[in-house]
Amino acid sequence: MPQGSPKIGIWGLGRDGEAAVRHLLETQPEAALTLLSDNDAEKAPASLPGIPLLTGDAARTAISESAFDLIVKSPGVPIIRPEIAAGEAKGTRFTSGTNLWFEANAPQRTVAVTGTKGKSTTSLLLHHIAGAKGAKSQLLGNGGVPALTQKPGEDLTVLELSSYQCADLAHGPDFAVFTNLFPEHVPWHGSVEDYYAAKLRLASIDPKTRVFANARDKGLRERLAGLPDVTWFNGTSGYAETDSSLTFDGAPVQIRGTLPRGSHNIGNLAGAAAVAFELGLIDDPLALDLGTYGDLPHRLQLFDLPQGITAVDDSISTIPEATMAAFALFPDRRIHAILGGSDRGQDYRALARYLGERGDAHAYLLPHTGERIAQDLAREAPQIPAAVCADLVEAMERIKAAAQPGDVILLSPAAPSHSQYANFEERGRHFQSLLSATFSPA
Incomplete structure (x- = not known):
């Protein structure tokens, strides 16, 4: 200073x-x-x-x-x-x-979690696993409380860090966890590679930082291959998601508590468990206590509506890969998908092909990327009904007219919110209020 x-x-x-x-x-x-x-x-x-x-x-x-x-x-x-x-x-x-927080504190056992998707879930799971063991953990950073307003945890500090926070970070954590890498935030960073480089700085700021990374992410495997001591999760040993279940060295793990929804989130649990095991927060690798963990708002948050209709608030999903993971939770149901938002150069062709292969879906497309998604759907999946909407209100009106018993209404936009909302939380809250106004409670 x-x-x-x-x-x-x-x-x-x-x-x-x-x-x-x-x-x-x-x-x-x-x-x-x-x-x-x-x-x-x-x-x-x-x-x-x-x-x-x-x-x-x-x-x-x-x-x-x-x-x-x-x-x-x-x-x-x-x-x-x-x-x-x-x-x-x-x-x-x-x-x-974040730098000021590191300079003001001498925390013991600081775990920094980053990645394009899954960092909030992974951070929260690790925090609750620590709490179940009786450790005094503090959860700070991108998805929670600004670090500067809090002191480190007595036993553990879990810092969720965005690429923005990693880009100029000058202090390496004790442990760095990488969930995955997908193209995101390109205008902010200047290029996809600069975005990846910002994330991966966590692994190189301090040579003493222990690195944990998702073995199923090709980008992480390629870019961390030169590091001598990476602990890989979701690989052939240790903790991994296997057929939507958590395993350790291939053996099933008995879990106490509420599991996160979706196989991708079981993969995030594998990352949290790998770090917790290294920290001595898990006694038996085949028995895991999630403590008071519960679902995060706006992350695959489910609501039951009349006539067996299910609504899903997945407003946190800002990239196509996350949206495809949300679709995968409902393999045999027709989905009314609300897609689109701020344009960060996302490539929607793979999502359009996925919807075409899946078949039974309707798309309601919001500004500003809605027009581009409509064009990709017209090329890759012309059989998918697609309606470009002025806003979420119009999308919900159209869905109300089209939804049938047993359908799914999915807000998983594959784009950030800033074209019409301050953040994904505001978008999710608006979606939930429209659900209440449009559909009577079940």
Whole structure:
């Protein structure tokens, strides 16, 4: 941290930015703080009175011209922004809330979990396995509480980290867990390979970091092949998903507690169990206690509707691979699928082919990727009825008119939410409210 009376900018005013401000007020009371926002219309949060705010061009100029000794960047600010390179060239240091957390704490047994999909489930499972053993675990990061607002767990800290948080991370965890790699967040990183590189930095920041990785992910196998000591799960030994069940060295594992839905989530459980076993949180590898683990909201969350109709809130699914995994849970039922959202360069051809091979599905397509998905369906699966909708309200109206007894209504968009919603949680909550308004309770 800068010494004396440093000038510190906090770039981004979301929950991570506010957490950074509160941390700096406590740890650097002599510092001159300034809030920074790209949005000209941004107002200073009422919860942070007395701190000056620069917006729009004024903020960008101050960042580029090195008006600050240090800038704490929120995860949503891309590291490829030209203002960062300009500011660094003139002496400004850029950091993140995650880095500040590592610098402020000397945690024992920190596990960082990342991957395109499955990191929230894997993190939560590990946290609950630790709790079932009586360990005092803390769950922080991307899917939970901003790390800067909390201290590490007495026995274990589980940090769920997005690619945004990994991209400029300067401190390696004790353990790094990689669930998978699929193309995602390309505009933020600049390219798919830069996105993969950001994720995989966790394995190389500190040579003492123990790496756990999913053996069934080709990208991980190729990119981690040069590391000397990777513990692979979902491989030929140790914990693995086998025919939608958890096994250890090929033998079935007896599980106490609520299992996550879907074979892909059993694969995530294999990763959590592999780390827990290494940490001594599992006595018998063939007996696993999930403690108080339960389903996460907006992740394959099921609702029973009249006439045997099932609704599924899988708003967390922002890539085609996750959506195909959701479809696989209902192999013999007709699915009304709500697809589409923000465009991050996703390739929907494989999803279109999958729907064509599956057959019994209807697609309701939302902006902005809906038009592109419609084109891919027309080429790859012309037999699949597809309706381009203005919004989720229109999609639900169309589904109400078309749904038959026993059907499935699936919100699994294969795209981020930001074209129409602040985040996937808001999208999921809107879907659930529309379910309540459209269908009477079962």
